[in-house]
């Protein structure tokens with residue numbers, strides 16, 4: 001009996017942008033691995049174009065690892081409304097939200113996208129730094145309202 005957590009989320013009830021811890025697994029040796037839903041745009045209202053989400057992926061790959069240790073992966077959702085973050089250890093939504101805020105701020109200052117070439121990427125022509133910054137700006141504003149006002 002397989003349960004895919006994402007299929008159990010009511011996507012009509014969420015309010016983007018947000019950071020949601022969607023699961024923790026414990027390995028046979030006792031380590032924790034946490035998975036987060038980093039929702040950028042409102043499901044079924046707005047999807048991020050592929051060039052923008054791809055550029056955000058390349059930029060976040062480095063920037064999020066500068067903020068958080070033991071990141072396994074940060075990858076786009078197929079629906080293009082956000083990313084999944086997989087990280088070793090137990091960490092909370094606020095810590096991830098703050099790391100994401102700092103990473104998005106770095107995207108706004110980025111002059112280029114890393115690894116945009118046929119050796120390091122499987123679709124290097126589909127990249128938009130402009131789009132990455134436009135969506136990052138919007139998400140940043142929403143995340144700051146949600147995660148910085150409560151402190």
Ligand code: HCS
Pocket residue numbers: 057058061072073074075
């Ligand atoms: N999603 C990958 C980067 C691919 S460009 C990672 O390692 O986070």
